[in-house]
Amino acid sequence: TPNNIPMGPLTVPLLGNIPQLIGRNPLLLFRKWRKQYGDVFSVYMGSQLLVVLNGYKTIKEALVTRGNVFSERPHNFLLDKINEGEGILFASGTSWKRQKKFTLNCLQELGFGCNSLEVCIVDEAKILIEQIEQNSGAPLNLKDILIRSVSNVICGIVFGRRFSHEDKQFLEVLSNFSEDAKYLGNASILMNCFPFLQYLPGDLLGNKTILEHTKVFQKLYDDLYESHQSTLDDNNPRDFMDLYLTEMKKNSTLPNKEENTYSKNQLKALVGDLFGAGTETTSTTLLWAVLYLLHYPDVQEKCFDEIQTVLGMERLPSLDDRSHLPYCEATILETLRIAAVVPLALPYAITREVYFRGYRIPKESSILINLDSILHDCDIFKDPGVFRPERFLDSSGQVRKPNEFIPFSCGRRVCIGKKVARMELFIFLTTMIQKFKFFPVDPCHLPDLEGNLGITYSPKYFQVKIVRRQDVKS
Numbered sequence: 001t002p003n004n005i006p007m008g009p010l011t012v013p014l015l016g017n018i019p020q021l022i023g024r025n026p027l028l029l030f031r032k033w034r035k036q037y038g039d040v041f042s043v044y045m046g047s048q049l050l051v052v053l054n055g056y057k058t059i060k061e062a063l064v065t066r067g068n069v070f071s072e073r074p075h076n077f078l079l080d081k082i083n084e085g086e087g088i089l090f091a092s093g094t095s096w097k098r099q100k101k102f103t104l105n106c107l108q109e110l111g112f113g114c115n116s117l118e119v120c121i122v123d124e125a126k127i128l129i130e131q132i133e134q135n136s137g138a139p140l141n142l143k144d145i146l147i148r149s150v151s152n153v154i155c156g157i158v159f160g161r162r163f164s165h166e167d168k169q170f171l172e173v174l175s176n177f178s179e180d181a182k183y184l185g186n187a188s189i190l191m192n193c194f195p196f197l198q199y200l201p202g203d204l205l206g207n208k209t210i211l212e213h214t215k216v217f218q219k220l221y222d223d224l225y226e227s228h229q230s231t232l233d234d235n236n237p238r239d240f241m242d243l244y245l246t247e248m249k250k251n252s253t254l255p256n257k258e259e260n261t262y263s264k265n266q267l268k269a270l271v272g273d274l275f276g277a278g279t280e281t282t283s284t285t286l287l288w289a290v291l292y293l294l295h296y297p298d299v300q301e302k303c304f305d306e307i308q309t310v311l312g313m314e315r316l317p318s319l320d321d322r323s324h325l326p327y328c329e330a331t332i333l334e335t336l337r338i339a340a341v342v343p344l345a346l347p348y349a350i351t352r353e354v355y356f357r358g359y360r361i362p363k364e365s366s367i368l369i370n371l372d373s374i375l376h377d378c379d380i381f382k383d384p385g386v387f388r389p390e391r392f393l394d395s396s397g398q399v400r401k402p403n404e405f406i407p408f409s410c411g412r413r414v415c416i417g418k419k420v421a422r423m424e425l426f427i428f429l430t431t432m433i434q435k436f437k438f439f440p441v442d443p444c445h446l447p448d449l450e451g452n453l454g455i456t457y458s459p460k461y462f463q464v465k466i467v468r469r470q471d472v473k474s
């Protein structure tokens with residue numbers, strides 16, 4: 001290729017590879033292009049070069065061995081407008097490093113991996129069960145209920161409170177986040193390549209809707225910010241917001257203003273990131289789990305039998321049960337693998353020219369980390385399209401995770417929420433399986449296993465019939 005840039009499919013003038021991608025599942029195309037062009041290939045969105053990295057060795061070499069080069073995010077037209085480069089998800093440089101480190105420490109302090117967060121998740125699981133019970137036996141859109149439960153866990157961490165499933169403001173923010181996640185992937189990529197699209201009449205790409213939604217979130221955030229400010233006790237932090245406000249106060253006395261990366265706007269961006277990154281991902285994984293259980297009823301029964309043997313029907317699952325429920329754990333791992341909920345991680349940027357695996361990657365190129373290429377690699381996971389939890393069990397029935405299993409990515413940008421996500425997935429899923437049995441609404445037409453790619457890869461809309469275990473006729 002000219003100038004030793006990675007090879008890739010033929011491009012159309014001005015549009016690059018957009019015509020091949022429109023209306024198709026990019027993940028399937030990327031699988032095909034990997035076979036044709038190898039583990040490092042190029043795709044053009046307009047004139048913008050995206051280098052797609054595939055396979056465990058290549059991705060690990062980039063994100064871990066050369067993590068100093070592969071750790072920045074590209075400018076994103078929409079998110080720059082919303083977050084002004086602050087927060088974690090789409091921030092870069094010193095500000096990102098400080099905010100990520102601080103957030104990780106806070107999450108640790110607030111009970112990541114220890115009891116208080118677990119209590120919050122178990123309480124939320126009880127409410128989830130009540131919500132499902134109200135609709136037992138009728139076709140149900142489980143997605144909305146799951147989003148409310150999962151985001152209440154984030155609310156507990158960030159604001160120290162939960163919201164009722166009927167709270168109008170809460171419901172509006174959640175429905176906005178869901179809609180934004182659908183639009184964000186396509187809208188922001190296209191708008192980055194063709195900024196003039198923002199001036200088109202109407203709102204074909206959803207950019208105007210997304211910006212409108214930020215106002216609703218801003219109102220909720222402002223209310224909670226004020227109430228935290230007025231009741232703050234530096235010595236008794238109640239939640240993430242309190243910890244941040246205390247740190248902000250400390251930093252405001254720094255003589256060198258450049259050093260201070262703590263601000264009200266920065267906090268708003270962080271809260272938005274924790275919601276955005278923590279809610280859609282985890283609830284979508286749970287939804288995929290239910291969808292796969294509909295397709296693989298034997299797996300559902302094995303999980304139920306294991307739970308019944310270890311816990312019975314009454315005692316609710318807790319994190320201590322994880323090691324005693326290896327088949328359930330393996331089912332969660334298999335869902336994280338097969339669903340690949342964040343299949344292309346988040347885009348990376350190269351801020352200077354880089355030589356990688358013999359190729360030249362020009363400055364300002366974007367990099368896509370194709371996690372799907374690992375999680376569906378048939379050399380690592382035999383028959384990758386088959387849902388088989390046993391692949392995560394060793395010969396003695398204990399959980400076994402290969403190093404290549406990285407649904408949360410790796411290196412400096414690794415997901416900060418992977419512990420909390422794993423806790424939620426375990427408690428929510430095992431509690432639901434203990435109490436209910438999932439049935440397809442129409443046994444002759446199971447919901448589609450091919451999903452939609454936005455920022456996450458999510459199932460197409462489906463309903464499920466959920467029946468209380470005690471009401472199931474054997």
Ligand code: HEM
Pocket residue numbers: 088089090100273274277278279281282285341342345346347369407408409410412413414415416417418420421
């Ligand atoms: C099943 C659930 C989840 C999955 C599969 C998942 C996966 C990922 C992936 C693949 C990335 C991209 C890393 C990269 O760019 O290389 C990421 C980033 C991130 N995740 Fe998660 N995540 C999940 C849940 C959560 C939760 C619960 C939180 C918050 C509590 C969270 C917070 C974040 C943040 C803040 C980042 C950005 C990290 C950075 O840019 O430095 N995630 N996640």
